[in-house]
Amino acid sequence: TMGYWILNEGPTVLILLLWLGLNIFLFVYTFLLYEKSEAYAYTRVLLGSSLAWARASAMCLNFNCMLILLPVCRNLVSFLRGSCSCCRGSMRRQFDKNLTFHRMVAYMIVLHTIIHVVAHLFNIERYHRSQSVEAGELLNRLSFLGKNPNESYVNPIREYSTNTTKELFVTIAGVTGVVITVALILIVTSSTEFIRRSFYEVFWFTHHLFVIFFIGLIIHGAGRIVRGQTSQSLLHHNLTYCKDHSWEWGNVSQCPLPQFTGSEPATWKWVIGPMILYICERIIRFYRSQQKVAIIKVVTHPSKTLELQMKKRNFKMEPGQYVFLQCPTISPLEWHPFTLTSAPEEDHFSVHIRIVGDWTGTLYEACGANGKGFIEPWNLPRIAIDGPFGAASTDVFHYQVSVCIGAGIGVTPFASVLKSIWYKLCDPNTSSKLQKVYFFWICRDTYTFEWFTDLLVSLEGQLSEKGKSHFLSYHLFLTGWNESQAAHIALHCDEKRDVITGLKQKTFYGRPNWDIEFKKIADNHPGNSIGVFFCGPKALSKVLCKMCHCYSSADPRGVHFHYNKESF
Template identity: 40%
Template sequence: MLGLGLCISRASASVLNLNCSLVLLPMCRSLLTFIRGTQKMSSKKTRRLLDKSKTFHVACGVAICIFSVLHVCAHLVNVVNFSASYSEEFPALNLARYKGEDPKLIVLTTIPGVTGILLVLILFLMFISSFHCIRASKYEIFWYTHNLFIVFYVILMMHIVGGALKYQTNMEAHPPGCLRSNQSSSTEREAEDGKPHCREEPSFHHHYPQTWLWVSAPLCLYCAERVYRYIRSSDPVTIVAAMRHPCNVMELRMVKKNFKARPGQYILLNCPGVSSFENHPFTLTTCPSENKQSFGIHLRVVGDWTDRFTQLLLPPPKLGLEILPVVQQRRYPKIYVDGPFGSPSEDVFNYDVSLCVAGGIGVTPFASVLHALLDGWSGFKLQRLYFVWVCRELQSFCWFADLLCALHQKLWLENKPDYFNLKLYVSQADKLQNLSKEKYQVLTSRLQIGRPRWKLLMDDIGRANSGRRVGVFCCGPKGISRTLHRLCNSNSHTGTIFEFNKESFS
């Protein structure tokens, strides 16, 4: 009755089961962070694979969309064949109730048909809202539609109920191709054809549901982690200070009981006063240490969420740097912090030589690295750090100007002038202002106008570190990351191996 449509629908269903089980694993952030931080379980190659968790999640999602289209098309052909090739000989095997039944009626009056339509609609919403243009401008739409995955999995479990495809249960009593008693009345006919008579009518039953076998374990693992993260993030967070920096950037310093983090990690921030369900990722710019328990983030005020969040924290912006300590007269909004979670920038200390390239606010992952060096963290193998920071406006360097100067002074006093190699670039010369403060003279001497010449920069680093493995870490615009990735893959640096690491939130 069905022909090739049966094979395509069953094969695509198997691929969908596999991808629906794998797509949840990259979202188990706490589990991935634990694996990354356990040296016995995680080698450098393993951590680099974990850095691709977001890419793997997207690949599984694309595969689900592609094979869903294939699965739906195959079943639409099957429905037409059920109606056109209705078998009166085996009525229990038919999905159609009579020959020539309207295929649309079959789809709308069966459990597989109705649940299939709902699954397609949910998947379509999730796919459309995942585009970068929607995530960047309307993150709320992306967040709410993506959380429909819970409804998606519930309906997916129901999709197989009352199965459209069936198999025969009494193969021995009714072998395929056998002759019924009313088809032949002579034993000679049976002996001539070589076909036995059946002892009973064929019996059919729908296939045993297998989807739950695929998705139950990853789904339970993901739900268990979400419960753990909910309990962990419910601990109160105390805001220590909120500061407004130039170029529409805000710094937030917080304290949380038993909060521990490593340089390069990030957190998810939730502010019920802005949105009860939205969680936004921010890289830690300062981590707790033995001497201080506070941690901090820097965020650029772009979009509705950050704008409303800033209005709750600070009064209307004023010129210059404004520091608002926590006092009794001012009530800060309630916030919750989930994390920390691992990121590629954690591996900066795991190379002998590291090159950190930041574009604008992309400096935040490396700020915690610089703070760790300033605070005297030990136990890592890093021997030389190259730091390149590209900004459009000169005032952007004020975000961490004091940190850069303090680190330079510390290394100078420790007789390590070559340990930290700093290069600053201002891409727009028409927005230059004068860093007149005397304490910033160290930065002024390392400031260049224009964009870096990446190939010359990589060649210089390659010659200075011949025969060594250099970790390249990038957080910034896609143009910079693509160029660095291409240069790292090219074998123009004799004896020097560049390993590219791209910062991305999973």
């Protein structure tokens, strides 16, 4: 419904409209400034409208390059998210979309880079053409300026014989422009989902070309190739008359030779603040990386999943948070995000790592999980931890009713949540707003269930003992099986406990019918605000987001589903 959409997506749309509005304003304002300003009248004679296109896109590049670093200052984002704990959930959720905003700003940078580069290619050609005899008297006169003492030039191409391609690689603006563009192309092309998933190291290393990008960006304006008439020159030079009487320049009082100067470099003023913040961010990360982390237990689970149980002094966490993990012996530079699967009440913290790439594969072997031999605790690889950081699932306890949906390894955020629920039920002095949890887990094979079902079995028993079996409603879905597994399942289908998980709740085979599930939840909890938390693939995320829209009531007093997706 429209009311639900405004309530949940309104802040997001407002932020996007504000950002787009500022981009449009800066572009139009700068475009008109260079298209109408008298200071650039003679520059426009040489370049035409491509001057305004180049400068307007440059202004938007400055603005977006100011923003691009802020969403990846994860300590800042986590701090702001924590500071907004008293705010509405829809406001807190904006901080969970930091990477989405980072990507959108990157797309805007690409767009304005294309405009800027194309406009300047036209500018270089027009500067060059203005030096030819066929260009005309005014263009020739402007291009000749600066060849005599006490004159300032407006055309940076000084001779018609100049090789413009060579000029591109010997000037400050040209060299830095090429470096910035190449760095941006490498960063963007290596940021595709395929590269991130299959060659994460390539993505990680090329992304750090942003250092070269920003250095080049700051230096780029020092070339000052776009030059305008000085304010002092405009006072004495009658532009209206002199523009059509270039042969009289320097010979009559109202037409002294026009004086030109390049624009002061301004990019550094835009990016200095975010760069200082990001440097502080990296200092914090470095400090944390030097703190000692002890691996107290290594557990191997089916489907090549590695569990690391660790301890670190003064480490405090909340259910559903995540950390960045580094192993210096594998790579001194790479940091990888992993959801914490332990509860705050435990005396350690843990992560579950699925082995899917070079880095995780090397860690798997370094921890002795390949079964080739026992590794003494003091011979385990050194681990560095940055975090913990807030994520969407930390808000599970802010609702009376929460729906947790995990797909495959995407169940990890909810391991921490369910463990915390277990500990809260064990402690009679702990009160919680949360009254009901619906848990859905969709898996491709039976092996994936194994590492998580122990937790569910103990939680099921604890809830039964406390007389709170109704508190947790869990649904496990198996989407892949072979003939022998199917026969085994059919043979034991009448037993009291599930043949795969050992739980009282039987496993479902196939995919959930989300229409039925959401309608059932909506009917069970009329008038409630229900938090829906998901970690898994993008395609399923879109389906669940749509379900939240469809089954939220238009009546403010009706049921409302609030969608939250893990993103790190």
